[in-house]
Amino acid sequence: ARSSHSHCSLPPPNMAASLATVCEEAMGKPGVVGVACVDEQGLCLSVQGDVPEAHGSIAALTTHAALLCGSDLKAVVSIMCADRKVLLSRSEGITTAIFMQPGGAIHS
Amino acid sequence: QTEQKNMSTNAANAPSLTAVLQSLHELKVMLVCDHEGVVLLRAGDEVFEPALQRMAVVFAQTTEQANKLGLGRNKYVVAFHESSVFVNVSLSPLVLTLMADAGANLGLLLDALPRLCSALEPMQHSFENFTNAHQ
Secondary structure (H helix, E strand, O other): OOOOOOOEOOOOHHHHHHHHHHHHHHHOOOOEEEEEEEOOOOOEEEEEEOOOOOHHHHHHHHHHHHHHOOOOOOOOEEEEOOOOEEEEEEEOOEEEEEEEOOOOOOOO | OOOOOOOEOOOOOHHHHHHHHHHOOOEEEEEEEEOOOOEEEEEEOHHHHHHHHHHHHHHHHHHHHHHHHOOOOOOEEEEEOOOEEEEEEEEOOEEEEEEEEOOOOHHHHHHHHHHHHHHHHHHHHHHHHHHHHOO
16 A cells, blocks of 8 residues: 555656646646646646646546547547636546636647 | 445534535445544445454554654545555544545545545544543
């Protein structure tokens, strides 16, 4: 058994570096206020900016979205609300969530 | 798919705790024990209860020692086993134990901890007062 005193699980060092790079790159895009990467168990791998303490929901949303799209785990989820917009997608088991100001557009 | 979780409790705020537990679809067992493993609150499959009671006793001692590491108060410990995952939460003098299958969305359980602890706070304080009054 391993113990954890935070919500983050520890990825291998080079994976951690590449995740951090991806998050920093996304944070640099206009309108982006927060970026989070979580694993299949909803544990946070990397987080930057203004991200709510709801990492489990980030993983759960892409899991449920896949069921609505014929079990296609590459389904992208877009959530619109009054004061923010959230984009989620899963790749190789890692779900990335990008939190943006409303009306923001992501090109890549 | 959602199992009806049976509650044995005298806590005044049981309904809100029930609501939180029922929102955690992958949670199999919840147990609240004192530091000697006496069960105060249970929900879910009782088959695992004896093992979880022993785990709670061990955790009560573990968290007490962990508090002395100079890292601040130990909040909770996650134990990953082959077929299950356990979250032991310190609600001194009580222990909250959650059990789910190995591949469960652990993040959702951890996200719910503040709500669970908040719902159990009255019981925690009542037990603390009761223990202090009878020492």
